[in-house]
Amino acid sequence: MRLPEHLGIIPDGNRRWAQDRGMSKEQGYDKGINPGLSLFYTCKELGIKELTYYGFTKDNTKRPTVQRLAFTKACIDAVKLLSKEDASLLVIGNTSSAVFPKELLPYTKRQTFGNGSIKVNFLVNYSWEWDISSICECNDTKPDLYKNIHSSDISRIDLILRWGGRRRLSGFLPIQSVYSDFYIIDEYWPDYKESHIHDALNWYNKQDITLGG
Amino acid sequence: MRLPEHLGIIPDGNRRWAQDRGMSKEQGYDKGINPGLSLFYTCKELGIKELTYYGFTKDNTKRPTVQRLAFTKACIDAVKLLSKEDASLLVIGNTSSAVFPKELLPYTKRQTFGNGSIKVNFLVNYSWEWDISSICECNDTKPDLYKNIHSSDISRIDLILRWGGRRRLSGFLPIQSVYSDFYIIDEYWPDYKESHIHDALNWYNKQDITLGG
Numbered sequence: 028m029r030l031p032e033h034l035g036i037i038p039d040g041n042r043r044w045a046q047d048r049g050m051s052k053e054q055g056y057d058k059g060i061n062p063g064l065s066l067f068y069t070c071k072e073l074g075i076k077e078l079t080y081y082g083f084t085k086d087n088t089k090r091p092t093v094q095r096l097a098f099t100k101a102c103i104d105a106v107k108l109l110s111k112e113d114a115s116l117l118v119i120g121n122t123s124s125a126v127f128p129k130e131l132l133p134y135t136k137r138q139t140f141g142n143g144s145i146k147v148n149f150l151v152n153y154s155w156e157w158d159i160s161s162i163c164e165c166n167d168t169k170p171d172l173y174k175n176i177h178s179s180d181i182s183r184i185d186l187i188l189r190w191g192g193r194r195r196l197s198g199f200l201p202i203q204s205v206y207s208d209f210y211i212i213d214e215y216w217p218d219y220k221e222s223h224i225h226d227a228l229n230w231y232n233k234q235d236i237t238l239g240g
Numbered sequence: 241m242r243l244p245e246h247l248g249i250i251p252d253g254n255r256r257w258a259q260d261r262g263m264s265k266e267q268g269y270d271k272g273i274n275p276g277l278s279l280f281y282t283c284k285e286l287g288i289k290e291l292t293y294y295g296f297t298k299d300n301t302k303r304p305t306v307q308r309l310a311f312t313k314a315c316i317d318a319v320k321l322l323s324k325e326d327a328s329l330l331v332i333g334n335t336s337s338a339v340f341p342k343e344l345l346p347y348t349k350r351q352t353f354g355n356g357s358i359k360v361n362f363l364v365n366y367s368w369e370w371d372i373s374s375i376c377e378c379n380d381t382k383p384d385l386y387k388n389i390h391s392s393d394i395s396r397i398d399l400i401l402r403w404g405g406r407r408r409l410s411g412f413l414p415i416q417s418v419y420s421d422f423y424i425i426d427e428y429w430p431d432y433k434e435s436h437i438h439d440a441l442n443w444y445n446k447q448d449i450t451l452g453g
Contacts, residue, residue, distance in 0.1 A: 086451065155418050156385055162375045163383045170376045172369055193447070194422045201414040205368050209407045209422065234406070238299065 028232050031185035033077040034070060035207065037199055038063065040191025040215030042094070047215075053097035055217060060105050062219030067109065069224050070145065077146040077182055080105070081199050082118075085154035088126045095126065102151050103130045109149070110134070113141030119178050120152035127152045137180060148181050155198040176202055183207075186231050188223070190216040206238050241445050244398030246290040247283060248420065250412055251276065253404025253428030255307070260428075266310035268430060273318050275432030280322065282434050283358065286441070290359040290395055293318070294412050295331075298367035301339045308339065316343045319362050323347070326354030332391050333365035340365045350393060361394050368411040389415055396420075399444050401436070403429040419451050 038059050045055030063080060070078055082102040088095050107130075109116055118134040120127060131151055158177045165175040173179060178200060184207045187199065192213040196204060210227040214220075251272050258268030276293060283291055295315040301308050320343075322329055331347040333340060344364055371390045378388040386392060391413060397420045400412065405426040409417060423440040427433075 159372070159375065159385055159415075160383055162372065163378050163388075165376050170373055172372055175376075195420060196418060197450075198418045201418055202372075205409060205411045205414055207408060237410075 028228070030074060030228065031208075031231055032075070033079070033182050033184050033186075034075055035079050035081070035184040035187035035199060035204065036063075036066065037081045037187065037189035037197070038216035038219075039189060039193060039197075041098075041217060043191065044215035044217045051093075053091075053094045055215075056094075056097045056101040057104070058217035060101055060108065062216055063105050064108055064112075065221065066219060066224065067112065067114070067145075067147065069221050071113070073224075073228070075145065077148070079148040079181055079184065079200070079203075080150065081197075082106075082120075082149050082151045082153070084150070084198055085121065085124070085126075085152060085157065086198060088152065099126070099128050102149070103128050106131055106134055106149055106151075109147055110138070110140050113144045114147045115139050115143035115145070116147050116149070117180060118149045118151050119181065120150055121154060121157045122152075124152055146182075148178075150200075153178075153198075155201050159201065172202055178203070185236075186210060186227065188212065188227050190214060190219065190223075206236075208234055208236075241441070243287060243441065244421075244444055245288070246292070246395050246397050246399075247288055248292050248294070248397040248400035248412060248417065249276075249279065250294045250400065250402035250410070251429035251432075252402060252406060252410075254311075254430060256404065257428035257430045264306075266304075266307045268428075269307075269310045269314040270317070271430035273314055273321065275429055276318050277321055278434065279432060279437065280325065280327070280358075280360070282437050284326070286437075288358065290361070292361040292394055292397065292413065292416075293363065294410075295333075295362050295364045295366070297363070297411055298334065298337070298339075298365060298370065299411060301365065312339070312341050315362070315364050316341050319344055319347055319364075322360055322362070323351070323353050326357045327360045328352050328356035328358070329360050329362070330393060331362045331364050332394065333363055334367060334370045335365075337365055359395075361391075363413075366391075366411075368414050372414065385415055391416070398449075399423060399440065401425065401440050403427060403432065403436075419449075421447055421449075 041055035042052040254268030255265040
C-alpha cells in the first residue's frame, strides 16, 4: 500500500458537536484532545512520517473570548501531551501577537522527545498571510518559495483530512497544500474513530499522484 | 439563493475521457471547448460575476509534445470563442516562456468584449510558483498579498468546481483559494452538463461561509 508521508489534520466541528449535545460551544474544544492523541498513535504505528495539526488561527481569535480561551487551552494541553510521546515536535505560529500562549513558546524551536520517530507540527495562532509574507524579505528574483515562508520546516503535504464535513482549506498552509489530496469526513472531530484514518488511506492508495504533471 | 460571486473551474479528465472511447489521450482536449462555452452561458445567465478557467499549467507542459500542442490549441480556440461573447476577458500566465502561445498575447491585458457583463479569467501556462514569486519584489514589510501576486487582477474565489473526480487543487491559484469551497464532479469535463452547475450552487447555498472566523 502506498502511504502518504505527510498528513494534514483539520480537526473541525468541536462547536457543532457541543451544541448538538446541549452544551455551550466552547465546551467542545477539550473533547478534541483525546482524538488528537489517538490519531497520533495510529499514524505512528502505520509509519506515517509527518503530521501537521491545525490548532488555531489568527482568524479564529476573532471569536468570543470564552471560545478563544477554551481552544487556546485545548491546544496547550494537546502540545504538552504530545511532548510526552516519541516525536519531533514543533509549534508554528505568529508569536509576536498577544494571543499566542506563552506556555507554548518553548516548543517554537523543534525539539526531539523520545527517539523523535515522527515529525509533528502544531499550528498555533497561524495565519496564511503571516506565513507567506516572509517571502517579501527574500531578496531573490527566483526565490525557493518553500524555503522562504515562515513554515519552511513543514514539508509538502500529501493528504489533508478534514473532519466536520466542510470542503475547504480555511487558510491551512497554502504553499504545502498546492498538490495535496483532500479527504473529508462528515463526522465532527470529537467523534474521531481510527477507521476514519484507514478509510482515508485506502482512498488515497487508489489516487493517481501527478504533482500537476 | 446565495450565489457565489466567483467560480473557479478545473476542467479535468479530458485524457481519461478519450481513452475510455478508444481515442488517443490528446484527442480529448478539443472536446472540452464546447463545455467551457456552455458553462459560460449558464453562469452569465445566473448572474455569476467572475469565472476563472484553469487552462494549462507549466506542470502540464512536461507532458508529451503531442498532448502539449493539443491542449494549447484547445485553449487558444476557447479564448477566441470567449472573445466573441459579452465578457471582460483576461489571459494570465507566464508569457516569458517559449510554450506560451503567441496567439494569446493580445489577451494578456484585460479587454472588454460586448458590454463586458462577466469577468472571465483564463489561466495559460500558469504556475503557482511564478504567480507568488512576485511577492519577493514588493519591498514592503506588511505586503498586501492579494495585490503583489502576478494574478492580482483575479479576485478571491468563492467556489471551485473540479471535474474528473480528483480532490485536489493541483496548483490552482493558491492565494485566491485559501477560503474557497471545493465541489468535485466525478464525470469527466467533456461530459459536462448544466445540471452540474445547478447541483454545485445548491450545495454551496447550504454552506456556512466563515472566511476562517
